[in-house]
Structure formats: structure tokens, C-alpha cells
Amino acid sequence: MLGDALTLLRRVAREYGDIVRIPVVFGERILLNHPDWIEQLLVVQQSKFHKSTLSKEATERLLGQGLLISEGEFWRRQRRLAQPAFHRARINEYAMTMVEIAESHRREWRGGSSATWRTK
Secondary structure, three states, X not given: OOOOHHHHHHHHHHHHOOEEEEEEOOEEEEEEOOHHHHHHHHHHOHHHOOOOHHHHHHHHHHHOOOXXXXXXXXXXXXXXXXXHHHOHHHHHXXXXXXXXXXXXXXXXXXXXXXXXXXXX
């Protein structure tokens, strides 16, 4: 996991499916690989799930106190603030930009190489 974590997680998802229990040093982690399960966890039933102190500390160092790691009222406030950006009409406004950037990366992609992501 310390090496190429993304490749490992993709392989685990491909080999074991949408919900995978991963044993780790001090317990276990659950890997969800389907948007419906992730929505249940992060949105629909978020109050039933709590992040461990270890998970919070590790994630917060990488991502700060964003929606992914927040809980409770702080999470609700952040979600309300971010939600308008994900409304269908707003996404339609920047859909063309996303397509243009994806096409640019596809044209520059060299098989077997790592991508270098740049924005315009």
C-alpha cells in the first residue's frame, strides 16, 4: 500500500468486487467501489458512520478538513456550501471545459507512461 496505492486499490476492486474488507495493522478498512454504496456512506446514511482517529489524521494531512473527512454539523455546513457547484445546471456550464481538458490529455497520452496533469 505504501508504494503505488492506486494500482493496488484498482486491482483489489477488480478482483474482489464492490465491497472489500482490507486487513491493516491496527484493524481493517472497507473499500467501496460502486457509486451507489459511496453515496449511501457519504450522503444518505452519513450520520451512521464515523471515521477513526487514524483515518481522520491521515486524510486531514493530505486533504485538510474537507467534505471527505468532516462529520456532524461541520460536514453539513460544508456540504451546503459546496452543493450548488454540483447542481446539474452548473455542471453543464463547465462540462465543455472538462471535455476539452480530457481530450487534451488523451492526445498527449503515451501508453505505459504516467500522466502529468495540467490545467489551462
